Amino acid sequence: MGNKYVVMLLVLSLVVLLLSGCGSEPKTETVVIADSNEVSSTDQSSRPFQVQKIYRLPDRFVNRGELLGWSSGNAVIASFGAMTILKRGTVERLTYPYEQSKAIPGIGKVTSNTTLSPDGKYICEFSRSSSETTLRLISLQDGKEKEIDRISTRNESYVQYVSWSANSSYIGYLVENPFDNGADSLYIYDMGSQTSGKYQLKGIMKEDTLLSVNIANDGRSILVELFGAKKGQKKILTMGKVSGKNIEFQYERQIGGDSVAWMNNDQFVFLGTDNSLYEYDRRNGELSVILEKVFDFEFSPDRKNIAYTEYDQNVTYVGKVQGRNILYKEPVYRGIVPTHIYWNPNNKSVLLQGLKQLDSSQTASTDSPSKESLIIELK
Template sequence: MRNKNFILMSGALSLLFTLLSGCSAGPQTETIIISSNEEINNVDQASSPFQVKKIYRLPYEYISSGQLLGWSSSDSVVASFKTGSIREGIELKRLTYPFKQSQIIPKIKMGGYQMILSPDGKHLSTISMSNSGVSLKVLSLEDGKETEITTFSNHMYIQDVSWSDNSRYLGYLTIDPSGREKDSLRLYDMESRTSMIYELKDFARGDTPISINVSDDGRGVLFTMFPEHIDQSRKRSILLGEMTDKKVEKQFTRPFGGKQNAWINNDQFVFLGYDGTLYEYDRRNGALSVILERVSTFRLSHDKKSIAYSLDAENVIYAGKLQGRNVLYNEPVYHGIVPANMYWSLDNKKLLIQGQTDSTEGQSFILEFE
């Protein structure tokens, strides 16, 4: 698809410059690698893995009143619905293949907000408030068991809750507007059932983190930073931090479109720039590479081998295979929708899509690939 047809620098030259810059005491330079299409020309496009086998339309209630949370298995999705019988109550429903009729998930009692489903579909994080304070909890979708992660008094804020892609870590920020306590990043380890606290160090004065994304090993974190004053010279930025010695050390920062980022592995991640360029950054050598251009939204599969994305000014969804710095095949898999959310199934064979059609009507459906 739209990979650059030239190379700014060869891989060997980029590596040489990287090694030299690491040994130099002078100013550091940034090498941006723009991928070639030579690899793509050698691929048999007829063997594309993204042939749509079937399209499943979700029931109307999932469009009109439900909030899709994601996949709970390779063949079922979960959504939350407000109930009229219980004040501010919420019930969860599971929609299972062939995605025609949903069932209420029993044993789950919901009353919080900011519900986030773990990527493996097994747990749901939720925040609840009371007169005594604010609590972060995790609920098991299998048996309804509730685990309280932390509780704070009302003068503290819990924000930017997110799961690592392997569902092991639940990360969140704690903010004290009064300044009596230091702002911190906290990780809850679902395996060891322990919490870790990291002070936010070396952050620009006045800048505020508005989202976090923790790596699978629990050592790296991507922040979306919001500047105190927005003008032409101060834009949102993405910041890579490393957790060490109970502090978050800043490693890399760059202006950011403020939309999306995703880990490929513990050392590499992708993010959208302001102009729709999809970049990949490798923190092992500091290489910044261009993967795609004009991207408006994207989603990586669970195995990080596939990508679904849309382009600016187009109502088409594409799917491709990630191979190094290239995206192969780049098949249009659906026309006529601007996607708002996309979720790959756990087996990476289906794609759940929410979005708006040309007539501005909302749609929710599932693409199943051959």
């Protein structure tokens, strides 16, 4: 009897031990790895774009100067007095806290045809005479000048649409020849090698009206906006690539806006006729809508953020670019319709320039909307 009792106790103890062992098994955890177009719930709960401070630029800088863009993370520049190609003006810098501008030491007077590099280190300007057009590169750090091209205009050709690649490595400029069946050419200046190449625009008709050129960071891929003669003078965006001494065009599409941008050497973004923001990938021919009802847009230099305005609104939004999605779309300013949007080189501040709009609750003024420029500093 005693032995049976002992056995029963041993069995009971063994059962309890086994049950307790089952309860102490290691816990398992499932980890889900999101793809490139998704974010974690932690990221979704955060708001990366918050307005820290807004600075209004002085009236003189806004209404008397010609804004060129950011020269550093906390300074913008404008030219003053250069109202025509024949009249030169000064270049001034407005630094934090953006109250009073000063002339940049060592910089001579420039023409109205002046374009600032995206990194804020150089300006490129061209001037015309009766027989030629001269392009100069001017350093904003020490004022040193370098002539990068001199083009004869005796055959009625003319230079226009000077632009920089987003990485400030290349300068593009169109040379149009409207007479004698002369072919239009694109010149690309390489900042590294300090040389310029001339390329014929294959497929562009003499009846087409060229509007702009946009060079990718590789210096070999370009976007050209034009009014197409074969398309009833509708606005067309064409994509081409350097091939020998020519630009061979591979894609075209009717567009609705003026702004276009390379995301990388293979993908670019533009506004369609339906006010949607499209991205085209030439590697697979895929066309995607990334935003709707867009009036204008500008990507940050690192292509990770976007500032944009919606059609028929006077609100500016900022969002984060992730794949083909725009996330965290936050309104950052209401009250002006921007004509220009500039991100600073640090991707942390946005400069807006446009016309001030009255709220519907305010009494309408007989005066036309005033011009306004402001800097939105983001957290």
